[in-house]
Amino acid sequence: MRxxxxxxxxxxxxxxxxxxxxDRVSFEVxxxxxxxxxxxxxxxxxxxxxxxxxxxRPTAGRVLLDGADxxxxxxxxxxEYRCERIGFVFQFASLLPAxxxxxxxxxxxRFRSRRGTAAEExxxxxxLLGLVGLADxxxxxxxxxxxxxxxxVAIARAFVNRPELVLADEPTGDLDEETxxxxxxxxxxxxxxxxxxxxxxxxxxxxARQASRKLQMHKGSLREA
Amino acid sequence: xxxxxxPLRHALRNLxxxxxxxxxxxxxxxxxxxxxxxxxxxxxRVDAGIRRTSERLGADLIVVPTGSRGAAxxxxxxxxxxxxxxxxxxxxxxxxxxxxERVTTQTYLATIGGECCDIPETMVVMFDQDSDFVVRPWxxxxxxRRLHKGEALVGSQSAFNINLGLTRVDxxxxxxxxxxxGVLDRTGTGLxxxxxxxxxxxxxxxxKGKVAVxxxxxxxxxxxxxxxxxxxxxxxxxxxxxxxxxxxxxxxxGRGVLRSLADIGRMFLLTFLLAAVLAAxxxxxxxxxxxxxxxxxxxxxxxxxxxxxxxxxxxxLEVVAIGALGSVLxxxxxxxxxxxxGRSFSILEKVPAGLGFLERAGIGASGLVIGTGICVLGxxxxxxxxxxxxxxxxxxxx
Numbered sequence: 001m002r003x004x005x006x007x008x009x010x011x012x013x014x015x016x017x018x019x020x021x022x023d024r025v026s027f028e029v030x031x032x033x034x035x036x037x038x039x040x041x042x043x044x045x046x047x048x049x050x051x052x053x054x055x056x057r058p059t060a061g062r063v064l065l066d067g068a069d070x071x072x073x074x075x076x077x078x079x080e081y082r083c084e085r086i087g088f089v090f091q092f093a094s095l096l097p098a099x100x101x102x103x104x105x106x107x108x109x110r111f112r113s114r115r116g117t118a119a120e121e122x123x124x125x126x127x128l129l130g131l132v133g134l135a136d137x138x139x140x141x142x143x144x145x146x147x148x149x150x151x152x153v154a155i156a157r158a159f160v161n162r163p164e165l166v167l168a169d170e171p172t173g174d175l176d177e178e179t180x181x182x183x184x185x186x187x188x189x190x191x192x193x194x195x196x197x198x199x200x201x202x203x204x205x206x207x208a209r210q211a212s213r214k215l216q217m218h219k220g221s222l223r224e225a
Numbered sequence: 226x227x228x229x230x231x232p233l234r235h236a237l238r239n240l241x242x243x244x245x246x247x248x249x250x251x252x253x254x255x256x257x258x259x260x261x262x263x264x265x266x267x268x269x270r271v272d273a274g275i276r277r278t279s280e281r282l283g284a285d286l287i288v289v290p291t292g293s294r295g296a297a298x299x300x301x302x303x304x305x306x307x308x309x310x311x312x313x314x315x316x317x318x319x320x321x322x323x324x325x326e327r328v329t330t331q332t333y334l335a336t337i338g339g340e341c342c343d344i345p346e347t348m349v350v351m352f353d354q355d356s357d358f359v360v361r362p363w364x365x366x367x368x369x370r371r372l373h374k375g376e377a378l379v380g381s382q383s384a385f386n387i388n389l390g391l392t393r394v395d396x397x398x399x400x401x402x403x404x405x406x407g408v409l410d411r412t413g414t415g416l417x418x419x420x421x422x423x424x425x426x427x428x429x430x431x432x433k434g435k436v437a438v439x440x441x442x443x444x445x446x447x448x449x450x451x452x453x454x455x456x457x458x459x460x461x462x463x464x465x466x467x468x469x470x471x472x473x474x475x476x477x478x479g480r481g482v483l484r485s486l487a488d489i490g491r492m493f494l495l496t497f498l499l500a501a502v503l504a505a506x507x508x509x510x511x512x513x514x515x516x517x518x519x520x521x522x523x524x525x526x527x528x529x530x531x532x533x534x535x536x537x538x539x540x541x542l543e544v545v546a547i548g549a550l551g552s553v554l555x556x557x558x559x560x561x562x563x564x565x566x567g568r569s570f571s572i573l574e575k576v577p578a579g580l581g582f583l584e585r586a587g588i589g590a591s592g593l594v595i596g597t598g599i600c601v602l603g604x605x606x607x608x609x610x611x612x613x614x615x616x617x618x619x620x621x622x623x
């Protein structure tokens with residue numbers, strides 16, 4: 001896996017005022033890298049992450065994954081890209097309220113074009129729930145889980161399709177220290193064992209220091225820290 | 226292993242989150258389908274009843290005493306007990322009209338309710354076994370021989386009306402004991418409620434003095450036209466040549482009722498269309514609310530890989546589930562309404578035959594398709610909007 005970001009910019013207008021959220025950002029990330037992106041609020045971190053994840057088309061520049069321009073893909077292919085190659089950890093609870101923890105984990109599998117058997121998918125999901133310490137909460141609805149537990153289920157969901165690239169936006173934002181350490185340990189384990197690439201946006205400099213490569217955003221521009 | 230997460234399961238879970246909102250739409254669709262099923266059952270039942278009667282009589286033309294056209298339709302279509310007579314010679318004159326192949330006569334007698342020992346008020350039909358072509362086809366395998374004096378056949382419905390249900394039971398008719406030797410097959414006409422006896426019984430019945438018919442009188446003459454002959458021309462010949470008789474052709478039977486039925490049908494259609502527009506608007510409003518409320522969830526689904534088609538299918542399943550459930554309830558309540566109110570509509574009460582299983586199944590299937598279709602149609606625009614939700618909204622936390 002090789003992610004190449006070429007001169008990517010994103011601008012929009014907010015209440016009539018032009019905003020340059022991302023300004024000619026270029027960088028490359030290879031397989032197995034663990035990259036942190038830090039920066040102040042409003043520096044463009046989340047916007048950059050959304051562009052890399054195929055969620056927001058840049059106003060200029062290209063995002064290439066293994067040489068293929070992500071934004072040349074059609075709507076369905078872009079969905080497949082998000083489903084099969086990217087794992088998202090959002091900065092807030094993002095579980096579907098009608099589904100149990102286990103079902104939330106099974107959901108991305110349903111969108112895959114090539115699916116395993118139901119038993120295989122469930123076994124993988126149960127294993128991931130165990131890895132985030134929630135094996136006993138498989139049947140619980142999100143409303144029956146604490147905020148931290150919901151966040152851990154959402155983290156587990158990001159890995160369920162065995163993505164090549166995980167984009168994590170403040171992944172431990174509302175977790176206690178112990179759980180945060182557990183999640184980071186999980187990230188590192190997966191990163192080391194399967195060569196999954198991590199791009200993690202965080203305010204927490206201690207957390208950022210655990211990454212093998214550190215990037216910093218400032219007013220839409222990106223530089224190595 | 227837990228039950229697999231299927232799109233239908235997901236859709237049903239979503240519906241269960243807002244049970245009262247789902248229930249309102251189910252009830253609205255149910256009411257709509259109920260109106261449809263009731264209207265279709267009503268119109269089809271009357272229409273089919275009349276058409277079946279005219280087809281099953283086996284005659285192309287019915288000749289009745291002048292002014293008794295309505296009374297004859299009452300007997301044949303509405304199971305009314307009615308008597309009217311004309312001279313038997315009229316049948317002979319009809320027989321002589323070119324194009325007439327066969328003529329048979331029937332004489333209608335009414336038992337009198339409340340008379341000692343008689344069965345309740347019932348139409349008794351005396352028929353000529355030698356020329357008959359109306360009753361015989363419905364006799365089937367029941368008898369296999371001529372009907373003797375003192376013997377009677379009962380119409381299929383009459384067998385229940387007079388609490389017989391079985392043959393070879395004696396009954397008291399006009400002061401005479403008749404042995405019921407057979408039950409006719411169901412004809413779907415007014416004749417189902419009658420009792421049939423041979424003309425040779427007339428003298429014994431008249432001796433008891435309870436009937437108005439005089440010797441040499443009949444009520445109707447059934448006419449079968451020869452192959453290639455035009456029944457309308459025969460009818461015209463009867464009307465023009467026999468002043469004491471009127472002619473009713475097969476296609477004229479129940480024409481007045483059918484005309485009224487067409488008006489009733491138009492009223493039902495208008496009511497249904499208005500209700501359908503209302504239900505579609507309700508589906509639109511409900512699913513517009515659902516799409517707005519779940520925009521964030523849809524954003525999450527899209528962000529983790531759902532295609533537009535996945536989202537659209539999920540919402541469609543919800544709409545179809547509501548539409549189908551509402552339709553099934555509507556079919557059940559519409560059918561129950563038809564059966565319950567059937568007795569309070571005189572037109573239905575008098576129509577001889579009910580709807581068969583296939584006709585009811587057809588009406589039910591129409592209700593299911595139309596009810597679900599209207600629900601889907603109303604919700605289509607919000608569903609398409611939901612499918613196109615931008616996944617970016619979820620990252621922004623909107």
